[in-house]
Structures are given as structure tokens and as C-alpha cells.
Amino acid sequence: MSSNSSLPAQALVIGGGPAGLMAAERLAAAGLRVDLYDAMPSVGRKFLLAGKGGLNLTHSEEREAFEQRFAERAQALRPWLDRLDGPALRQWAAGLGIETFVGSSGRVFPTDMKAAPLLRAWLQRLRAAGVRFHMRHRWLGWAAEGALRFAAPEGERTVPAPAALVLALGGASWPQLGSNGAWQGPLAEAGAEIAPLRAANCGFDLGPRREGAAEAGWSAFFVERWAGQPVKPVRLVFEGRSGRRFERQGEFVVTARGIEGSLVYAASALLRDEIAEFGEALLHLDLLPNHDEAQVLAEVRRPRGPRSLSTHLKSRLGIEGLKAALLYEVLDKAEIQDTERLARTLKRLPLRLAAARPVAEAISTAGGVRLECLDEHLMLCQRPGVFCAGEMLDWEAPTGGYLLTASMASGWVAGEGAAAYAKRQA
Numbered sequence: 001m002s003s004n005s006s007l008p009a010q011a012l013v014i015g016g017g018p019a020g021l022m023a024a025e026r027l028a029a030a031g032l033r034v035d036l037y038d039a040m041p042s043v044g045r046k047f048l049l050a051g052k053g054g055l056n057l058t059h060s061e062e063r064e065a066f067e068q069r070f071a072e073r074a075q076a077l078r079p080w081l082d083r084l085d086g087p088a089l090r091q092w093a094a095g096l097g098i099e100t101f102v103g104s105s106g107r108v109f110p111t112d113m114k115a116a117p118l119l120r121a122w123l124q125r126l127r128a129a130g131v132r133f134h135m136r137h138r139w140l141g142w143a144a145e146g147a148l149r150f151a152a153p154e155g156e157r158t159v160p161a162p163a164a165l166v167l168a169l170g171g172a173s174w175p176q177l178g179s180n181g182a183w184q185g186p187l188a189e190a191g192a193e194i195a196p197l198r199a200a201n202c203g204f205d206l207g208p209r210r211e212g213a214a215e216a217g218w219s220a221f222f223v224e225r226w227a228g229q230p231v232k233p234v235r236l237v238f239e240g241r242s243g244r245r246f247e248r249q250g251e252f253v254v255t256a257r258g259i260e261g262s263l264v265y266a267a268s269a270l271l272r273d274e275i276a277e278f279g280e281a282l283l284h285l286d287l288l289p290n291h292d293e294a295q296v297l298a299e300v301r302r303p304r305g306p307r308s309l310s311t312h313l314k315s316r317l318g319i320e321g322l323k324a325a326l327l328y329e330v331l332d333k334a335e336i337q338d339t340e341r342l343a344r345t346l347k348r349l350p351l352r353l354a355a356a357r358p359v360a361e362a363i364s365t366a367g368g369v370r371l372e373c374l375d376e377h378l379m380l381c382q383r384p385g386v387f388c389a390g391e392m393l394d395w396e397a398p399t400g401g402y403l404l405t406a407s408m409a410s411g412w413v414a415g416e417g418a419a420a421y422a423k424r425q426a
């Protein structure tokens with residue numbers, strides 16, 4: 001997958017994830033000679049992993065709603081999406097022979113759900129357009145006169161400064177797939193402002209199960225029996241101390257140390273920021289989202305004769321298994337016999353979260369190169385000719401296809417900007 005040339009490249013891309021590949025595509029389309037370097041033996045490893053659970057390429061919702069997923073960055077990302085939004089990305093995929101469909105949640109997937117055929121077709125098209133791939137080259141930073149230092153299989157190697165450079169080095173999640181955030185050092189030295197990298201779309205560790213308790217986390221018995229199991233359907237409600245609110249129905253998974261999964265990821269930015277500010281985040285679970293409070297109280301109060309409480313909850317409300325176990329994690333024996341307390345807890349079971357899981361385990365990364373130190377072409381103001389794209393930039397979004405769309409859209413913008421810049425240097 002590697003070729004070499006002693007000629008300086010006109011344009012160089014470092015990072016062969018979706019952002020870097022898109023930048024390379026735009027550079028090649030503009031007629032530039034493009035060399036792409038990546039630390040790993042092959043490109044697009046995270047993209048391929050994303051395809052394991054069904055590649056969620058983008059989302060079909062209206063543009064306005066789509067933009068709002070980027071929260072305070074919505075406005076800054078608008079010009080990227082003007083280049084490549086959900087419908088445009090579907091069309092782009094169709095150009096590679098990959099048809100897509102809209103799932104029941106509005107998420108968009110390739111018809112076969114996989115990432116590998118798309119990546120294969122994309123690489124073929126890039127090679128045909130003249131993009132040359134240099135694998136196993138980990139960028140270390142700059143040498144004199146803008147030359148680029150790489151750790152390569154044969155040792156350290158220096159590549160002459162290209163006319164334009166696109167860095168698309170990813171965030172810091174799943175470092176085993178290539179992106180480890182080590183770019184922060186050289187970029188800070190080059191004058192880039194970098195917001196601290198934080199976990200996004202991540203799981204959490206549980207704090208004390210009861211207010212004031214010294215011990216944190218689930219009971220050993222609970223972990224042994226339930227870790228890895230989903231809680232569903234459930235409504236997660238979070239009311240932050242600074243007024244931010246989240247409420248949604250879905251499902252999540254119990255882990256050995258806390259919680260993770262789609263519903264938790266959706267709330268994770270708020271939960272993470274709450275913990276950073278106040279030391280913990282308190283959320284509530286509605287274990288019976290399809291019953292109102294009065295119904296739950298009436299059922300709990302209903303005389304149960306000789307039946308046990310567990311049997312009663314199961315037959316009257318369908319509470320059993322993991323949901324029942326959750327009750328016993330937060331209520332003691334006396335509390336669970338208190339019908340009002342029990343009914344209240346079924347509708348508002350408190351969970352205290354103590355910490356977000358490390359960024360290495362997260363689906364994505366928040367923080368990164370601040371957009372304020374880039375121009376509208378995503379060129380570093382302090383370092384003309386150097387462009388940045390993808391998850392290494394300071395934006396975040398929930399899962400739902402927004403991460404790939406914004407990564408690729410920013411790659412498009414940076415690639416076009418770099419092409420124009422390189423041409424001006426010629």
C-alpha cells in the first residue's frame with residue numbers, strides 16, 4: 001500500500017481516517033499531487049470499527065435540527081455542512097456504488113450496513129486519482145523549514161515541506177486504532193490553541209448508591225449477575241445544577257463500574273460537564289416510562305395477599321430481573337416495603353455518577369484544536385499552509401451519524417482550502 005518519491009509532494013495529508021481521505025479526495029480533484037501518510041499499517045481503522053455495529057453514515061433529519069446536534073458549535077459548522085451535509089453525503093456514497101437507507105430512527109446506513117465495501121471503493125477511487133499512500137509513518141512534528149518528521153519502519157524520516165499540509169489526526173479515543181492525541185505537543189508549539197481532550201459519547205463510573213454512603217459502585221452481587229445486561233425500556237432524566245436538562249427514553253447497559261450505551265451516550269456531554277463542575281452528576285431513571293405515577297402507586301398499593309413483593313411487582317407492573325435488581329441497589333429492605341417510596345423510586349430511581357470513563361474508551365473525543373485559531377478554510381492562522389480537519393478539531397456531537405458527517409465535511413473544507421493555497425504558492 002506504499003509508494004515513494006524523492007520529489008516534494010504538492011499536497012500532503014497526514015491521517016487516513018474519513019476526514020483525511022476526504023481532504024485527499026478534494027486535493028486530487030483540484031489536480032494536485034497528493035501523498036497521504038498514516039501511522040497504522042492500513043487506513044480507516046476506526047471507520048471500519050464503526051461499521052461493525054452497522055455504519056451510521058449520517059442522519060436524515062432536517063438541516064436545522066441536524067445543525068443543532070453540534071450545540072454551541074452549530075453556527076461554526078454550518079459552512080462545513082454547506083459543503084457536505086446528510087443528503088450530499090448519501091449522494092457521495094452513491095457515487096461510490098454504495099446505496100444507503102434511512103433506518104427507523106432516521107439514521108442513515110449503507111444498505112449492507114458495512115463500512116468495508118465503502119472504504120474499499122473509496123480507496124480504489126483515490127488511488128485512481130493519483131493519491132499515494134504511505135503507511136506506518138507516524139508524524140512526530142516539524143523539523144526545520146516546515147519539513148515533517150515521521151517515525152517510519154526504517155527509523156526516523158524527514159519529508160520536505162509540502163506546498164500545503166492537511167492534518168487529520170483524529171481524537172484520542174480507541175488509540176489502538178491509530179489516533180492517540182499525540183499531535184497536541186507539536187501543534188501547541190506551532191501556536192495552535194487546544195481545548196483539553198475529553199471523552200464524548202462515553203460511559204460513566206457510579207458514585208455512592210445512596211446519598212452520603214462512603215462506598216461507590218454497584219454491589220458485588222449485582223455486578224456478577226447483571227454486568228453487560230441492558231436496561232430497557234427506560235427514561236433517563238437529568239436536571240443539571242446549572243439548568244441544563246436531558247430527558248429521553250431508550251436503553252443503556254450496566255457495566256462492572258457503572259453505565260454505558262446509547263441512552264447514556266446521548267446524555268454524556270451534559271453528565272461529563274456536570275461532573276467536571278460539581279464533582280458528581282445525579283440522574284433519575286424512570287423504570288416504567290409507559291405508566292404514570294398514579295398508576296404505579298395504585299399498582300404498588302394494591303393488596304397482594306400472600307404473594308411476595310417481587311411476584312407482585314412482576315405481575316402488576318412487569319418489574320423483574322435487572323429492573324427489580326436496580327431497586328434493591330438503591331433502597332434498603334425497610335425502604336422497599338414503603339409503598340410510596342417504592343412507587344416514587346420506580347418512576348425516579350436516583351443514580352449518582354462520579355466520573356466519565358477515560359477518553360481512550362469513548363466513542364469520540366471532545367476538545368481539540370480551537371476553531372477560533374483557524375480561518376474559514378480550516379487553516380491555522382499561526383501556521384499558514386497547515387490545515388486541520390476531523391475529530392481533532394474542537395467540536396462534539398452525539399452518535400447518530402453526526403460524527404462521520406462533520407469529520408468528512410471538515411475534510412472537504414480543509415482539502416479545498418489546502419488546494420487553493422497550494423495553487424497560490426505554485
Ligand SMILES: Cc1cc2nc3c(=O)[nH]c(=O)nc-3n(C[C@H](O)[C@H](O)[C@H](O)COP(=O)(O)OP(=O)(O)OC[C@H]3O[C@@H](n4cnc5c(N)ncnc54)[C@H](O)[C@@H]3O)c2cc1C
Nearest residue numbers: 015017018019039050056138139170178390391401403404
Ligand atoms: C466504536 C466506534 C463506533 C463508531 N461508530 C460511528 C458511527 O456509526 N457513525 C459515526 O458518525 N461515527 C462513529 N464513530 C466515530 C467516527 O468513527 C469518528 O468520529 C471518525 O472516525 C473521525 O474521523 P477522523 O478522520 O477525524 O479521525 P480517525 O478516524 O481517528 O482517523 C485519524 C487517522 O489519523 C491517523 N493518525 C493519528 N495520529 C497520527 C500521527 N501522529 N501520524 C500519522 N497518522 C496518525 C490514525 O492512524 C487514523 O488513521 C464511531 C467511533 C467508535 C470508536
